[in-house]
Every structure is written in structure tokens, then in C-alpha cells.
Amino acid sequence: MKAVVLNCTLKASPEPSNTGALAAVVVEGLESRGVTVSTFRLADLKVPPGVATDLGDGDDWPGIHEAILDSEILVLATPTWVGRPSSLAQRALERMDAMISETDDRGRPVAFDRVAGVVVTGNEDGAHHVISELCGGMMDIGFTIPAQSWTYWHLGPGPGPNYLDTEQGHDWSRSTGHTMAANLVAVASALAAAPIPAPPSS
Template sequence: MTETRYDDLRALFINCTLKRSPELTHTGGLIDVSANIMRTHGVRVDVVRAVDHAIATGVWPDMTEHGWDADEWPAIYRDLVLPADILVIAGPIWLGDNSSVTKQVIERLYGCSHLLNDAGQYAYYGRVGGCLITGNEDGVKHCAMNILYSLQHLGYTVPPQADAGWIGEAGPDRPIWTRVRAVRTTTSPTATPRS
């Protein structure tokens, strides 16, 4: 049986953890699992940790035009978001909801959703969106619902089962990155069992 290859696709994972690099995060661990599955099938994968960048708050493409001294979002949008066929928003659950960084990234995506591509279509037309959620409390489905609704509202196509979550054991004793190597990476992303 020939393995299907996706060498012509590019994916972007935006890590919306509240922790700056190089601190390990459960969100980063889950991204590693998913990104490795994609890489195994030939997808070019980029990962950006939003909190490591000076992303201004607001809903315009470039917030320096609206009073901010600095805004790295325009470069992230141009160099990573636009070239990506697949966008995965990944973040933790805090108090039963998405992190503030997750919400900020969605607001910035929204601020660019009116822009058009070279064919005169909305910028996110023909692109696929999904999400990954981590945490040590309940709320994966609630957080995924919010992100996936937002992505489809902006113009992304959201396929079935476009979310995954890892709640894990409460506390720091069993971080996901200790188990990343145990995950099989030869399965089709659409055939991955969900728990």
C-alpha cells in the first residue's frame, strides 16, 4: 500500500500558551504530536509561539497605524498565515475558557479577514482550520467550539473532527512531552482515534 503524500501542503500551528520560550508547555507537546504526523506525510509545518512576539491588541491588520509603537502581527500574517493551507490554533484552558493569547490571535486573524487574495477572494478562502486544546481541567469541547466557530466565521473551512484535546492528569507530574515519542506517526490524520 502506497502512503499518501501531501508535499504540496503547508501548515501553521500558532501556539497560544501563556508561557514564553524556552519553557516547555503541554500545548507545545500536543503541537509536536500533531505536527510530526503531518511531517510524516510530507506537509511543511511552521510553528509560532504568539507570546514570544510583540503582537499588538486590536482588530486591524497593522496596529502601528492605530497608535501602537510596535506590532509583529503584519509579518506573521504575511510570512506564515497567508502561505499556510492549514491553520491550527493551539492553546490551554484557563478557568474553563481559551487563554487570552488565543483570543488575541483570533482577533488579529479577524482584523485581516476583509483582505482579498490575488484572485479577489477573501484572504482565508480555500484554507482549512482546526484547533488543539490542553489543560488540567474540563472544557476542551467548549474551547474548541469557540475557536472553530471563529475560524469558520473568518472564512476557513472546518472539516469534521478538526479538534483534539489533552486534559491529562492534574498537576505537573505527567507532562505530554514525556510521551511524544510513544505516539505512532504513520496513521492517517483522519484515522487517528479520539479519546
């Protein structure tokens, strides 16, 4: 089984990524269950705006798209900015919009039988709103969202330290991250055994 993690931090490497640090907990949980994980840090790549799979020369999205189609699990990891997903998380959804009209050899949307989850970090509140927005978008594209397929780390209202600046709340985020990984693998395995049928023709 394979998984793709899209780290939608706004920070380019080598700047430390709080979102990447929490996503690594989920990666650990996936790898402990035999999943091979590929991580893409979108801030390090050229992913122009648009709703097509391939926007031509210099567009790095086609490689990400190929990796998603070669995997069973997608994890969208984002910081919270002004109570919303990062602009790069929104851009990832917009680029995946093209998948709605792409079909497999059984006439099904290519996201069928793939599961997705969300990782959120931020020193402000809004995690559940961000999770809802991203999960809703990925369901529209065709991904299956398992129960409790998310983890987050937030300190609540107001400014404060970042995930990498404190150990506060890490135990809870780690526990939910490992539960997220287990649930993603369980539902991906169930879909492999009993695939979603093609949509009705009428």
C-alpha cells in the first residue's frame, strides 16, 4: 500500500515546518503498518494556479498527480491562517478538481477507492473548520473519508507558540495521528477488497 502526503506549509525548505512535523507522526503510523509514503512540500515546488492536471512546461503538479493515482491514501497537511487552510492547500484542491472528470478503466472517477485525511497545525483556533473544508473538497473529488481520519495541534484562541516550540498537547495529537493512520489503512484495505462500483448510467 502507498500513501502521498502533501505538506501545504507556506514555508520553503530548509525552514522548519510545524505542519511537516505533525504530518511525520502520521507518516510514522502509516509506515508502521507497511505503507510506503511519499511526501511533497508544495512550497518547494512549482504548482501554478489552475484546475487542469497539466499546465505545461515547469508545472510540477503532473508528477504529484501521478503519485496520487499510484497510491491508496492521501494526506493533506496544512497550517491554519486566519482560521482557514493555507493557500497552498486550497491550490491542491483546485488542481485535484481535474480528477472529477478523469475516469479509470471501469468508468469510475479516478479518486474512487482512495482514502484521504487531514493534518492541521496552528497557534490559533479553527482546526475543525479547516478539517471540514478540506474533507468536503476531497469528498467532492471522489475520495473516501474514514472516521477520525484527521489530527491537529492548536492552542486555541489567540497567538502563542508553534508546534515545534512546545510539548503542550503533543501526546493527544500523536495519539489521534496514529488512530488516523490506522483508520486510513483499514478503510483503504476494505475498499481494495470491495471496490466502489461505477456510478449509475441513468
